[in-house]
Amino acid sequence: MILRPGTFLQDRYEILEQIGSGGMSDVYKALCHKLNRLVAIKVLKEEFSSDSNFVSKFKMEAQSAARLSHPNIVNIYDVVDEGDLHFIVMELIEGITLKNYIMKKGCLDIKEAIGIAMQVAQGIAAAHEQGIIHRDIKPQNIIIARDGKVKVADFGIARAASSQTMSATAVGSVHYISPEQARGGYSDVRSDIYSLGITLYEMVAGRVPFQGDNTVTVALAHLEAVITPPSYFNEMIPVALENIILKSTEKKPEYRYGNMYEVISDLRKALVNPNGDFVQNHTTVDDSQTIIIGKPELEQIRSGRKPQQEPPMKRASSGEEYGQNHQPSSNYDEQSGSGRKRRNHTDEDINPKIEKLLTAAGVVTAIIIVVILAVVFSKISGLFRSGSGEETVSTAAISTEETLSEKTVKMPDVSGLDSDTAEKKLKDNGDLYMKVSEYQFSDTVDKGDVISQDPVADKVVDKYSAVYVVISKGPEHVAIDLSKLGLETMDSASAKSLLESKGLVVNVEQKNSDTVTAGNVISYSPSEAKEGETVSLFSSSGPTLVNPVVVPNLEGQKQEVAVEMLADVGLVQGTVTEASSETVARGCVISQSALPGSQVESQTAVDFVVSTGNSQESKxxxxxxxxxxxxxxxxxxxxxxxxxxxxxxxxxxxxxxxxxxxxxxxxxxxxxxxxxxxxxxxxxxxxxxxxxxxxxxxxxxxxxxxxxxxxxxxxxxx
CATH class of the missing domain: 2.60.40 (Immunoglobulin-like)
Incomplete structure (x- = not known):
């Protein structure tokens, strides 16, 4: 039943509008007239109101969540039964769900994502302290208020973490569900850690790690598929945050964080040290028992004789040997189908060909075990230290072969390849993905090609690993062919300006020349130069002078001062013209005809231009x-x-x-x-x-x- 605006519940809550709808309930915005505040009311849908199981589940949700009081959890105010209506009165949060926020932004900023995750983790940690597991952590159940506060909502499938309910199946959203929930197994605080890890993955990668055409496909991916590191989709994700996500989303709960406070601690470290290697990942340990094959068993394997059958052990009636939930399999009579157990196979029932194959397989297995034991003991005791070089090579080959598995690959060599080809080669060899650690100048490697890689080529690494490469920026300074610049056709001032614009250091030297006009370039050296190197420009000072004098720099000087400076060196004032200038003050020299520093004959007239200023600018x-x-x-x-x-x-x-x-x-x-x-x-x-x-x-x-x-x-x- 849809509640219309204006409807009153308990003569207290006035329905204003419907603001949401879930699988089991509808949510309304309402006004509490008693306390004069806005609230959210969650009403159990009509089709479930007559079902005592659903009603019980609905009340259990409210009662467990009502005990929680934390700034990052939506508060529960009241739990009400009114006729056929069952509803919860909750805190109304004006804001946006994290899911909609991710959809609007694509990928969240790293610091912003960590800040949101820390607030969510603090709220969940408070619930865990009260023995409550959320079991449905997802962006749709996380609300970002307008003041920036993040709150966890809808403990829709939460249960008190007691012995009676710990093994209950809790079905949350399939894209965020933990593997143990997907298989209907044991759930605890680490299940919420997994779902938070998937949510954080979506915040920084812009997508969930597992997608499929139906819920079964996605659930199976949570159980079996290897999670693709989020930096594959967003290379800006730092190492520390990626390690936190990968640890939180381990398939086995014992490999994840033990509690939410450990997650919060590492998230704080990631803010300060984003590239730190502080996340403690699990170490895979082979805890299976070593099988020792005795001499009698080896002789039996070699001879093909079957070992003597041991009498079957009696099964404990209480199921202790297989566990409480073990269901022993039964064989039934194929012809009668009456459900009676068939007799056990005897030795005579075994096909001789199959027996020979099993015997051969046993021999091969025994040989492999012996070789492995020999390699192990040789490493511990130095048994083969005096062996030949051939034995060493053989042992190394066996070790390498044992290291490779379905989850590992040998690192390909991408040095010298362009970045696109290198990325494709890594992707084709074990779904490795490339991350650029830095760009470096190189005189030997072309721009855009790989200079080096980490891990190095031929090293055995996990599939989906990141490979950090250094990309060439090409030569730091490219040689400039000065012969193509036409310097001989320029005056020395223009040539100097052109060379300096290309990052060269210019040293101008004066030389007499009977053929090159004074002030123009005679020659230069060297013919090629790189940025930062020095180029010598030889400027013509005109023909050999009888009484040479050096032309002073008149620019910026008052006209009367300029005339005095010319007279001091034996030169005279030439033609004076006027021009407006935005940069040179009125009455000062803008330019001069003879280049400052050049040599001319004594008593040569030097022309210059004087500024009239800018009359409008002064007003x-x-x-x-x-x-x-x-x-x-x-x-x-x-x-x-x-x-x-x-x-x-x-x-x-x-x-x-x-x-x-x-x-x-x-x-x-x-x-x-x-x-x-x-x-x-x-x-x-x-x-x-x-x-x-x-x-x-x-x-x-x-x-x-x-x-x-x-x-x-x-x-x-x-």
Missing amino acids: YKYLASINESFSLQNIIGPGSGSTQLTLKIQLRQSVDGQDSVKKLMDPVTLNGDQLLPVSFKNIEGAYGVTSGSVEIVNVDTGEVVNSYAITFVPVPQS
Whole structure:
């Protein structure tokens, strides 16, 4: 039965609207008139209200969850039976489910995902302390409130962790279910750890690890399939976080974390040391008993005789030998089908051919066991130290063969391959996946090719392992062919400027030349140079002079000072012209005809250009203002109060077709839940430019995270 808006429950709760629906219940937003607060009411669906089992299960959920009080758990206020209606009154959380948040963002930021996971783990840990296992941890049951608080909701299949209920089958969402839940086995706190691990996997990888056409396929994948490391889908995931996820999602519960507090501890370490190797993974130990084959048994195997049959041991009536749940298999009479047990096979029933095959197999097995024991004892006691080189090679070959298994592969060599080919080769050889550890300059390896790899080639590694490669950036400095730059056709100033723009250091030397005009390039050395190397430019100082003098640098000097500087060295003022300048003050020299530092004949006239300044600029200045504030949650998202960003504010304008940037605020570090004030009065822009933008810049990445368009107006100078 759907409750309509305006319906009252218990003469207290007014239904406002339906906000959700699950497999067993509908959820409504309601107003509690007694306490004047908004609440969420979870009502058991009508088809289940008449089923005493469902009603009992529904009440058990409410009673167990009502005992919990934690900032990261949705609070239960009341449990009510009203006629055929059975409902729970809960805390109303205004926000978004983690599932919808992941769908909107794709992959969450690493620090943000860890922050959310820690809050979820703290809530679940509080429930575990009360003996309550959630058994249905998934992003749909995790709510991110508008204030960034993360809460776990819907203990829909939770049970008190008692001896009566520990082995009960609990079916949660199949994409997040633990292997023990999928097989209907024993569930405990480690089942919630597995589901949290899958949820964290989805947060950082943007997808769940196991997908399929139906629920059976996905459930079987949880039981059998090897989980693909999440960094295969998002290479930005650091090592520490990936190890936490992989440990949390181990198939065997004993290999996972023992409790949620261990998970929280490692998540905190991952925030501080994202590439740390602190996660304690399990060590596989072969605890099977060693089978010792005696001399009589070996003789029997060699001769093909069957060992004497031991009389069958009596089975304990209580089932102690096989366990409480063991069901002994029975053989039935194939002809009568009456359910009577068939007699046991005797020696005469065995097919002779099968007997010979079994005997041969026994011999092979015995030989393998003997070889393995010999190798083990040789390593311990040094039995084969004096053996030949052939024996050593043979032992090594056996050891390598034993190391390889269905879950391991031999590392291929990808050195020298381009990155795409290397990645494909690793994928084709055991689903290995490539991660670039760094880029390095190399004079021998082409740009984009692999310089080195870790692990090295031919090493035996697990399938789906990460292979860290170093990629070549090519030569750090490429040799420049100076003969293609046409330096001989340039004056020395232009040539010097061109070479310096290519990262070269230029040393200009003057030489007399009867053929090259003064100030032009005569020659250069060397013919090729790399960035940072020195190039010598030989500039013509004209023909050999009788009374040579060095031309002074007049640029930026007042006209009267320039005339005096010429006279001091025996030169005279030539033609003086005027021109406006945005950079040179009125009355100062903008340029000169003879190159500073060059040699000319005494009493040579030197022409120069004098600045008239900018009369309009002296009358007006262009001003603008802004008064805004920016929330960092717009770029970081909720649940990231512990995340910090370093930001700066700048003004950007286009001046004469060129980008011009002016600092407005020095870099400042803020928390993710803070507001950044963007308030400036009387921002002075470039003269004559009426538009621009105020930009907020992430100092660490250089990214412009927000910008505001502003308009400048001319204001008379005071």
